[in-house]
Amino acid sequence: MKLHLPLIALVVLLGFAPLVLPTFQVTLLNYIGLYTLVVLGLVLLTGVGGMTSFGQAAFVGLGAYTSAYLTTTEQLPAWLAWTGGSPWLALLIGILLTASLALLLGALTLKLSGHYLPLGTIAWGISLYYLFSTLDGLGGHSGVSDLPPISLFGMALDRGNKIFYLIWAILLLAILITQNLLNSREGRAIRALKGGQVMAESMGVNTFRSKMVVFLIAALFASVSGWLYAHNQRFVSPTPFGLHMGIEYLFMALIGGVGSVWGALLGSGILTMLKQWLENLLPQLLGSGGNYETIVFGLLIVLLMQRAPGGLWPLLMRLVPARLKPRPDLPIAGDDAPGLSRRTLPAAGQVILEAREVTKRFGGLVANDKMNLSVHAGEILALIGPNGAGKSTMFNQLSGVDVPSEGEVLFMDERVGGKTSRQIARMGMSRTFQHVKLLPGMSVLENVAIGAHLRGDKGVLAAALHLDRTEEAELLREARRQLERVGLGDYLYEEAGSLALGQQRILEIARALCADPCLLLLDEPAAGLRHKEKQALGELLKRLRGEGMAILLVEHDMDFVMGLVDRIVVMEFGQKIAEGLPEEIQSNPAVLEAYLGGAEINEHA
Template identity: 75%
Template sequence: MKPRVLILAFIAVLAVAPLLLPAFEVTLLNYIGLYALVVLGLVLLTGVGGMTSFGQAAFVGLGAYTSAYLTTTAQLPGWLAWAGGSPWLALLLALVLTAVVALVLGALTLKLSGHYLPLGTIAWGISLYYLFGNLEGFGGQTGITDLPPITLFGLSLEKGEHVFYLIWAVLLAAVLITQNLLNSRQGRAIRALKGGQVMAESMGVNTFRAKLVIFVVAALFAALSGWLYAHTQRFVNPTPFGLNMGIDYLFMALIGGVGSVWGALLGAGVLTLLKQWLQDWLPLLMGSQGNYETIVFGLLIVLMMQRIPGGLWPLLVRYLPVAPVRRVPPAPADPLARRLPPTKGMLILEARQVTRRFGGLVANKEMDLAVHAGEILALIGPNGAGKSTLFNQLSGVDVPTSGEVLFLGQRINGVPSRQIAQCGMSRTFQHVKLLPAMSVLENVAIGAHLRASGSVLASFAHLERHEEARLLAEARQQLERVGLGGYLFEEAGSLALGQQRILEIARALCADPCLLLLDEPAAGLRHKEKQALAELLARLRDEGMAILLVEHDMDFVMNLADRITVMEFGQKIADGLPEAIQADPAVLQAYLGAE
């Protein structure tokens, strides 16, 4: 059975559910839909972006209270009077206010890392919760009553079975929007966050902007849920918008599968129904009233996290009667624009007296380096010589303590690596940095991020199809170029280490660079794979590309490099042609094992 058929069957079941189920079960389904809308934002924020937030309930409250205030206050300020009494106009203002608040909170919070980030979300979540209970005009802990029902096409959605269709239509639209986003250029940039900030920035991704985008989207989903909740209940007070509910939303995401879009619906449904059943049955078993369900529920969560850390949705997918999706390789498309290749022999990269100190440790000392178009320069030296530190300074990941780095004649000290990538520098990493759960094709397409310009809004509506086809066609071309054309739809994490290194080179080539920085590209490759890599790099050199590589395989280096620079203890000890380096006494003693 095709996934589309299952989705249509699910929609058909939803369509008849209010006609067949008692009012109480319809109400439960309404709550599941409202909760799932919030959890969908957490899938983006936590499952995709890797950022844990305990504050989503506060955004739900922001949407609910904004609409409640605007639709029940008799004397609104003049500049708000136009929105008075209309839930739909109140929704518009609620979303605008939520977006502004999320931008401010995101700008402050998302600069935190580690355990400070979730602690920061707890802080502003609690602050907003107490604001709802203490702000004049919000009714204190009693709340606001007598909210008007939502009306649609002249029909008043007062009853649960009426508003049911609106809640689930909004949720399914949000699911579609989320899937469109994740399957786009912008979505790949967001998913690249899990591969590490250094990798994403080196591919041209503005990581802070990507984090802020999903933070705002998650907040808007939560505010939309709050608006629906307020006009379904016709009453709001601060209780549903506190830290406890924020924790419940995270639990729902974990139960369903924090990385799965449809897992948001499953997690919201399982948690809501489980809580209801525990509240009904435990008092009968225990013989008294109490919060026994919280204890049992907590134990079940711990057990599930141990046994099924990926959540229920990935487990369920294994047993669904779904036919494998037939994946068709990207068709040829209009080629992406390419930069003008530099003139052979042109100076591409130059390091002048670059020194990098870490406290009292001097990792690089007065390093000079020059790479020209149409040549391969190898940087060699024993472990701890400072090669990777120099690489990071050349690519913008780190900043020299003194000296300067020039790329295409421009000083790039302190310039963000994504801006340097835009100018034509691309790199691989000593320790492979890929997104193992993404396909090989999508991993490589991340490299072309800067060669397109589709916006987030265009991604929501899937309006960037033509651009997306061009990006995927480029990624396929580069994979075929490096010999991985037969692995387009394999998960990147399933490839052998040597193949993953080749994949990184394909990703770097997808950026259309004029300078390629390769950090130990031959490590883990078999003999024939090394020969194929050497042939590829030689072809790139002949096309006019400048290549700087760090490598420990001396046979590979000596047979490929045009020039070699040797480092020891952060300093340059030799620079010249391969045959001269092989005969240099200082190199023989420091690196090649002379007695």
């Protein structure tokens, strides 16, 4: 992101804050910074990755207690004695311990889905909380006191106005790293998680790895926050690391905007200040006999979720004029750059995809029964049939989403069964979906760039440190090229969700082409398109066929199919009832009976 005046103004204000504000306000700002660091991880984990966690407070406690133990214990075990009570070495140990535990917990819980995932995070969050209060070496319920202050360049950060700069410097660095990551190939893979696992995997994204990446980053942010908290307080006890605090972190994310990086700061600030204000005001109005601030706070949260379910940051951004809104600085390479390497397409006529005696059973229902078909390089094959014929089931088996009960599917002379969708994508198969699967809040350009995921190799560290700019520029240029190819070149920076349904279907084709496939599977690509858009799509598919690409499409629009494809396979009740040229299919008695009870197909269409 380019530097903008609001960000520069924030840095300037932070620089002067400890010099002009009273101690109490500086303390509040310190807490806001600490909380924001944890919530920033939740933005990645929950808002971007779509995984709800109630256990982040436990990771805060892990970082705090690790440093407390290493800096206050007089007789450390021999294998830890080298830390010598240094808070900085304790930070290193805390990061390593947190990373190890996060990998273990992630392996156990991230394969859960639905409500089981948040319940799993509650389980290990509570377990860690009770572990902190049970171990004698950690002070039990009494906690650990007399932690040494952090020293930086010989200066002891023993007061709030001194550690303030370290807290906010680390937070701003974390924000920068997060933004760098999100505006990268790895970041698009993480954001693709909310578009559905099937879509992401079919574009070559290792979804479990992406989940583990954001889970690990969120845990590390929380652990660093715990380390800062411990040496700011100089005292650690289990209370701030329980489930109730994990819920508060989620509230902060929801208030600010769970999908917004700067929403993490806004939500943390509002909740912290609001709690403080209510704790001061309500006892004066209602007396000190009850926890009225908790009741009022809960009601305000419910009201906010009703009025602004996306949080306050997106609400504020809608009020900002379009010309003043910050836009990601996407590094698109120039036309004279070398560009990405391209796949050599198979020779025309070569069999690319073949289904042999494919049968699929769901209990007693036979969805596909001994289906055979083949797709050749440089041809367009249509798979048609009435509703319920088994086309979608067949399509999913051809693309590796489902595995046949009997028979086999071969792609490039290799069995598809047993391979993951991303392995099949790497072999050169790309697809669209019957129900459009896009990320509506992302730009058109970035949605299409997801398709090029397998054509890059820069990892998380390179993305976080902005060392991936050359590759990123090439990936985005390829995405732009494909968008211009399909006629969407004027919509690069529009939100994908703002496009009409027909345009979204074309966008999916551009995303599939961005993977540089040799076989393109299209699931009802003409649905929702106007007449001229269908004509443009037909011309595009003909050009792709001319380049040697193989295309298999499932479609209901017979006018579109008959004027475009080379061969047609017709299904009914899970079986193939006809195969041949378009003119042969139009006069086939079995096909006419299956569709219309004897009427002409093209007349019906």
